[in-house]
Amino acid sequence: MKKVSIKTIADELGVVKSTVSFILNGKAREKRISKELEERVLKYVKESGYKPNQLAQNLSTGKTNLIGLIVEDICIPFFSSVARFIEDKAFQHGYKIVYASDNNDVKKGKRLLELLADRHVDGYIIAPTSGTNNEINSLLKRKIPVVLFNGSLQEVITDIIYIDNVEGGYIATKHLLDNGYKHIALVTIKSKQLEMDNRKIGYEKALKESESKPIICALPYGTEPEKAVGLIAKFLTKHKEIDAMFVTTSFFTISAIEAVLSTGKKLSEEIGFVTFDDQEFFKIYKPSITAVAQPIEEMSTLVIDTLLKKLKTEDNALQKCILSPKLIVRDSSSGRN
Amino acid sequence: MKKVSIKTIADELGVVKSTVSFILNGKAREKRISKELEERVLKYVKESGYKPNQLAQNLSTGKTNLIGLIVEDICIPFFSSVARFIEDKAFQHGYKIVYASDNNDVKKGKRLLELLADRHVDGYIIAPTSGTNNEINSLLKRKIPVVLFNGSLQEVITDIIYIDNVEGGYIATKHLLDNGYKHIALVTIKSKQLEMDNRKIGYEKALKESESKPIICALPYGTEPEKAVGLIAKFLTKHKEIDAMFVTTSFFTISAIEAVLSTGKKLSEEIGFVTFDDQEFFKIYKPSITAVAQPIEEMSTLVIDTLLKKLKTEDNALQKCILSPKLIVRDSSSGRN
DNA sequence: CTGAAAGCGCTTACAG
DNA sequence: CTGAAAGCGCTTACAG
Numbered sequence: 001m002k003k004v005s006i007k008t009i010a011d012e013l014g015v016v017k018s019t020v021s022f023i024l025n026g027k028a029r030e031k032r033i034s035k036e037l038e039e040r041v042l043k044y045v046k047e048s049g050y051k052p053n054q055l056a057q058n059l060s061t062g063k064t065n066l067i068g069l070i071v072e073d074i075c076i077p078f079f080s081s082v083a084r085f086i087e088d089k090a091f092q093h094g095y096k097i098v099y100a101s102d103n104n105d106v107k108k109g110k111r112l113l114e115l116l117a118d119r120h121v122d123g124y125i126i127a128p129t130s131g132t133n134n135e136i137n138s139l140l141k142r143k144i145p146v147v148l149f150n151g152s153l154q155e156v157i158t159d160i161i162y163i164d165n166v167e168g169g170y171i172a173t174k175h176l177l178d179n180g181y182k183h184i185a186l187v188t189i190k191s192k193q194l195e196m197d198n199r200k201i202g203y204e205k206a207l208k209e210s211e212s213k214p215i216i217c218a219l220p221y222g223t224e225p226e227k228a229v230g231l232i233a234k235f236l237t238k239h240k241e242i243d244a245m246f247v248t249t250s251f252f253t254i255s256a257i258e259a260v261l262s263t264g265k266k267l268s269e270e271i272g273f274v275t276f277d278d279q280e281f282f283k284i285y286k287p288s289i290t291a292v293a294q295p296i297e298e299m300s301t302l303v304i305d306t307l308l309k310k311l312k313t314e315d316n317a318l319q320k321c322i323l324s325p326k327l328i329v330r331d332s333s334s335g336r337n
Numbered sequence: 338m339k340k341v342s343i344k345t346i347a348d349e350l351g352v353v354k355s356t357v358s359f360i361l362n363g364k365a366r367e368k369r370i371s372k373e374l375e376e377r378v379l380k381y382v383k384e385s386g387y388k389p390n391q392l393a394q395n396l397s398t399g400k401t402n403l404i405g406l407i408v409e410d411i412c413i414p415f416f417s418s419v420a421r422f423i424e425d426k427a428f429q430h431g432y433k434i435v436y437a438s439d440n441n442d443v444k445k446g447k448r449l450l451e452l453l454a455d456r457h458v459d460g461y462i463i464a465p466t467s468g469t470n471n472e473i474n475s476l477l478k479r480k481i482p483v484v485l486f487n488g489s490l491q492e493v494i495t496d497i498i499y500i501d502n503v504e505g506g507y508i509a510t511k512h513l514l515d516n517g518y519k520h521i522a523l524v525t526i527k528s529k530q531l532e533m534d535n536r537k538i539g540y541e542k543a544l545k546e547s548e549s550k551p552i553i554c555a556l557p558y559g560t561e562p563e564k565a566v567g568l569i570a571k572f573l574t575k576h577k578e579i580d581a582m583f584v585t586t587s588f589f590t591i592s593a594i595e596a597v598l599s600t601g602k603k604l605s606e607e608i609g610f611v612t613f614d615d616q617e618f619f620k621i622y623k624p625s626i627t628a629v630a631q632p633i634e635e636m637s638t639l640v641i642d643t644l645l646k647k648l649k650t651e652d653n654a655l656q657k658c659i660l661s662p663k664l665i666v667r668d669s670s671s672g673r674n
Numbered sequence: 675c676t677g678a679a680a681g682c683g684c685t686t687a688c689a690g
Numbered sequence: 691c692t693g694a695a696a697g698c699g700c701t702t703a704c705a706g
């Protein structure tokens with residue numbers, strides 16, 4: 001059982017390599033190769049179990065059928081869900097996915113971009129870290145498709161799919177206000193991530209409308225969840241007026257709940273609570289937890305479809321989709337009554 | 338700014354391609370190339386920003402520096418955590434990871450194995466689905482390293498790292514018995530996964546020691562979590578004697594809790610509860626939830642180290658590591674008092 | 675110490 | 691309709 005190559009086939013059938021190659025690539029018509037010969041080749045291919053050597057194809061065509069996926073951390077549920085949705089469709093179209101986590105670190109982000117470029121991945125799906133603008137632009141300049149999701153990047157013009165984070169912050173805060181909470185704290189992270197900023201802007205906008213004052217607890221970037229508990233608890237003790245909390249990132253959701261519990265206050269009755277990104281356990285928690293959910297499946301589908309279109313056609317139209325977040329109302333924000 | 342290739346360098350410096358290649362591959366010594374020439378080449382390489390074309394290297398060496406990771410579903414927290422740990426180390430050693438989710442479906446598992454083989458990945462990390470034995474054995478026959486984790490596979494002899502699932506089932510059940518629960522239900526999944534079987538065996542072993550009877554709720558494979566809630570609740574209603582529950586898979590943890598709640602019974606006081614695989618929210622849940630935790634980091638490190646060793650050396654020694662699960666005792670199993 | 679050459683297995687203009 | 695040939699950019703025996 002030796003390796004059969006295109007040359008083996010050609011020799012065996014008394015034709016030349018290129019003819020076989022054309023047939024294999026569906027160019028028989030175009031090259032006006034006789035139906036009869038085409039069938040003979042195809043039959044041999046089938047019987048011999050021939051498979052083209054993809055490494056040779058890669059070198060020859062410069063394409064790898066690989067998609068690079070760069071996110072902050074593949075084990076954050078939001079990202080692993082996206083990874084899952086993307087995977088299926090990519091496989092269906094003959095692409096495989098190479099993932100990489102940049103930890104939201106600019107330096108690492110740049111290095112990953114470079115490593116994947118060295119691999120000649122055909123396209124990228126990136127939840128961008130600010131600071132990688134130049135690197136991404138240089139990919140675009142080389143006509144390599146890049147689809148951004150989750151966040152945008154200043155001065156980078158490419159396909160992008162994300163939710164309206166201002167709206168997300170707004171509906172969360174508005175909902176708390178509507179339910180009678182007056183002193184709403186924002187628990188967020190100090191980072192250059194535009195999405196966090198926008199969620200904050202939405203929060204401030206809602207507060208302004210009802211003439212409330214922002215009470216902002218911005219944790220330093222890199223704060224570990226365990227550490228966050230203490231910091232948030234301290235903040236709560238310092239600002240005794242707080243009667244509700246909006247957490248902008250799932251990274252601190254559990255820390256924030258722990259912090260509230262540690263102060264002895266009750267969620268919902270004493271501290272209204274809304275957080276970003278829905279999670280399975282929110283519905284069984286007591287009180288069940290209100291969340292701003294991103295339409296993950298819709299978003300993922302748009303992302304991969306957009307990239308595949310760029311990869312398979314010459315279509316240059318830019319896709320810019322801003323999806324709406326959805327408030328999933330549960331008990332943690334049901335009011336102070 | 339044109340592409341510089343090994344040929345460019347050779348021409349520019351008046352040497353021949355192979356000399357450059359040898360220097361680049363650190364074989365200057367071996368080939369007794371003059372220190373002086375080596376430096377000249379290296380200097381030029383640096384200045385010109387030359388990077389070897391990895392596609393050409395791939396074709397030439399037959400190696401891709403790609404590792405295939407096949408798991409049931411990349412968005413199950415256990416697997417995405419493993420993916421994360423593996424990734425870092427792989428990158429440090431110049432490998433990238435291509436992931437694929439087989440949904441525990443034999444047919445899909447086989448197809449993925451084939452697709453990754455077509456890609457010429459250098460090695461595999463697999464949480465195996467039973468039924469893929471032959472395919473994996475044929476990889477091994479071709480000297481392609483495969484490291485299994487999470488579960489074993491009959492008749493497949495290769496490196497493998499997993500936890501003692503019998504022990505996991507045993508300590509969970511024993512703990513419940515020790516805390517005074519008498520009628521312990523097992524909530525599990527009907528599948529050919531050996532790990533599930535073993536957890537069940539551990540459960541039965543503990544029961545036997547205390548002369549209790551097993552009460553087994555085995556859900557059909559493929560049952561959706563939402564559907565599981567009803568099935569488990571029904572089971573609870575049917576077996577009114579049940580005063581504790583051991584869930585063998587994180588896939589049904591939340592469903593099981595929902596089911597208990599739906600019957601109006603209280604966790605811990607009325608229904609003791611232990612589940613497999615620890616999760617972040619278990620500590621903030623009320624009651625906090627007891628879990629059998631797998632040593633994910635240790636396991637991942639062993640997995641990737643084992644594979645890298647196989648990839649980088651000729652070492653043929655088989656690694657077989659059985660790690661111990663750890664019971665994380667919390668309130669949900671604190672007894673009936 | 676260094677060089678000429680074949681090979682990895684494809685793809686694709688180009689010529690007839 | 692079909693074939694001869696160059697090219698993708700490396701690696702590595704082999705010869706001197």
